Amino acid sequence: MSDLRTILDRIDFTDDALVQKQLADQHSRVRERLAQIQNIVLGMSGKGGGGKSTVTANLGMALARTGLKVGILDADLNGPSIPHMLGLQDQNWRPNGQQVEPAIGPSGLRVASMGFFLDQDQPVRWDGPTHLSHVWLGMLESGTLREFLGDVHWGQLDVLLVDMPPGAAADKPPAILQFIPDAAGAVFVTTPSKVTVSVVRRSVAYANDLGLRILGLVENFADLFGESNAADDCLQKIPYDPDLARSLDTGEPLPANHPAAAMFDNLAAKLMETLR
Amino acid sequence: MKFVCRTCERFMNYQDIELPAEQSLGITFSCDGCNASFSMVTNAGETQMVKALGVTLGGREAPASAFELTQGALKQDEPSAANGSATSPPVNQPMQSAPAPHPTPAQTPDAASLAEGMQASMGKCPFANRMAVDTARQERPADGTVQWSDGALRRLQNVPGEIRPIARQLIEGMARDKGTAVVDDSLMDEARDTFM
Numbered sequence: 473m474s475d476l477r478t479i480l481d482r483i484d485f486t487d488d489a490l491v492q493k494q495l496a497d498q499h500s501r502v503r504e505r506l507a508q509i510q511n512i513v514l515g516m517s518g519k520g521g522g523g524k525s526t527v528t529a530n531l532g533m534a535l536a537r538t539g540l541k542v543g544i545l546d547a548d549l550n551g552p553s554i555p556h557m558l559g560l561q562d563q564n565w566r567p568n569g570q571q572v573e574p575a576i577g578p579s580g581l582r583v584a585s586m587g588f589f590l591d592q593d594q595p596v597r598w599d600g601p602t603h604l605s606h607v608w609l610g611m612l613e614s615g616t617l618r619e620f621l622g623d624v625h626w627g628q629l630d631v632l633l634v635d636m637p638p639g640a641a642a643d644k645p646p647a648i649l650q651f652i653p654d655a656a657g658a659v660f661v662t663t664p665s666k667v668t669v670s671v672v673r674r675s676v677a678y679a680n681d682l683g684l685r686i687l688g689l690v691e692n693f694a695d696l697f698g699e700s701n702a703a704d705d706c707l708q709k710i711p712y713d714p715d716l717a718r719s720l721d722t723g724e725p726l727p728a729n730h731p732a733a734a735m736f737d738n739l740a741a742k743l744m745e746t747l748r
Numbered sequence: 749m750k751f752v753c754r755t756c757e758r759f760m761n762y763q764d765i766e767l768p769a770e771q772s773l774g775i776t777f778s779c780d781g782c783n784a785s786f787s788m789v790t791n792a793g794e795t796q797m798v799k800a801l802g803v804t805l806g807g808r809e810a811p812a813s814a815f816e817l818t819q820g821a822l823k824q825d826e827p828s829a830a831n832g833s834a835t836s837p838p839v840n841q842p843m844q845s846a847p848a849p850h851p852t853p854a855q856t857p858d859a860a861s862l863a864e865g866m867q868a869s870m871g872k873c874p875f876a877n878r879m880a881v882d883t884a885r886q887e888r889p890a891d892g893t894v895q896w897s898d899g900a901l902r903r904l905q906n907v908p909g910e911i912r913p914i915a916r917q918l919i920e921g922m923a924r925d926k927g928t929a930v931v932d933d934s935l936m937d938e939a940r941d942t943f944m
Contacts, residue, residue, distance in 0.1 A: 473754055474757060476752065479752060479754075479757045480752070482757070483752075483757070483758055483759055485750065485759065486759060486761075488761045488762045489762035489805050489806055489807075490803075490804075490805075490806060490807035490808075491801070491803050491805065493807070494801075494802075494803040494804070494807070494808065495801070495803065497811075498802065498803075498812075501811075565815070566819075566898075566901060567813065567814035567815045567819065568813070568814075568895055568896050568901065569813060569814060569893065569895060570811060570813060570814055570893060571814050572814045572815065589815075589818065589819070589822060596822070597822065597823040598821050598822065598823060599821055599822065599823035599824075599912075600792075600796040600799075600821070601771065601792040601793055601796060604791075604792055604793030604796065607793035607794070607796070607797055608793055608796040608797040608799075608800050611797055611800035611801065612796070612799075612800040612817070612821055614800075615800055615801070615802045615817045615818075616817065616818045616821075618802075619802075619814070619815045619816075619817055619818050623814035623815050624814075
């Protein structure tokens with residue numbers, strides 16, 4: 473009997489169960505959808521609660537105020553907060569066809585979120601053997617992210633912002649990047665906390681490992697501890713502003729002439745400059 | 749994944765898929781050279797892993813519908829006995845330590861009969877032909893897509909999660925065979941009668 477290597481060298485692979493073809497079709501669907509998007513920017517951090525979603529939502533609105541066509545993909549499957557921040561928490565998706573229209577947020581933002589599949593306060597509960605979730609959960613979440621990229625009718629966009637879940641070297645960045653290898657890069661959100669900064673540094677290092685371009689750093693709660701730990705050349709420092717916090721809680725955008733909105737306008741301008 | 753027949757030194761071919769038990773798939777491969785065949789039986793975790801790929805073994809009759817994987821994999825909350833909707837206790841109220849039992853969706857007459865019929869048929873695998881390549885395709889909507897009415901979609905959500913994706917494929921197959929582009933309540937009734 474020949475050894476397996478010899479046999480495999482001699483015979484041709486056939487995809488008779490058509491699995492490879494379907495996986496290729498899935499990727500093609502994503503590629504075709506994303507071909508209409510000029511820049512895909514990931515909003516990342518290492519820590520939860522640092523302000524990724526705050527920055528993503530407000531950066532999106534600031535970009536849209538300049539006339540750009542902007543989308544936001546809330547990739548935080550288990551803790552989606554973008555719908556609430558943009559006043560879209562009443563959206564309820566029940567897709568029934570080949571694609572689904574994104575929700576339209578302030579300034580015409582095109583938005584997709586796991587939150588649109590969930591009732592208020594309802595967590596994501598996957599239907600599967602939970603005691604074996606280490607076997608399948610990552611694959612399922614990866615498949616869900618693929619559907620958010622490929623099944624949403626994003627249309628032609630200048631920028632798609634992807635609000636990533638917390639985690640420095642979690643499975644989500646590679647899961648996303650396998651579908652968008654030509655992402656423009658990532659904006660990292662940190663706070664002045666040294667603990668947060670140390671975790672964000674790990675996240676930046678991991679992004680480097682993945683070949684993801686680092687577009688810049690945003691320091692949220694910039695004055696919280698009376699000192700900053702971000703370099704002076706960070707894209708934007710955003711001090712705590714009760715009006716900003718309130719606007720996110722109520723889902724009502726800040727007026728364009730509010731000082732906090734102006735900071736995000738500045739961030740948007742710097743980001744677009746970096747992308748050019 | 750491929751299997752090699754060491755006797756004939758050739759790849760074995762995918763033959764069909766069955767549901768031999770709850771949360772288990774039986775995937776059969778055969779060798780064209782010596783006609784040997786064997787079935788790989790998956791455990792619950794492996795079954796879920798196959799499901800998480802979002803593919804149909806043997807090929808699809810029509811492109812995947814939007815969020816097919818996500819919608820099929822999300823567990824549906826059990827309806828509250830009080831208001832019929834799925835809600836969590838408000839965060840400022842204590843959790844009930846022993847919530848009163850209430851019927852699961854599968855226990856509602858319609859879903860129960862559909863699920864029961866499907867599970868009873870598992871031994872003879874009514875789904876295998878659907879999941880394999882359909883060589884006798886009949887007239888169907890031009891682009892092969894099937895829409896679901898709200899009522900039909902609600903009834904589908906009552907089918908237990910582990911067989912819901914298969915039920916969906918099966919019912920969409922029925923719609924295509926009938927040349928209709930919409931799964932509605934009457935087709936759901938027909939599916940229930942067929943698989944009871």
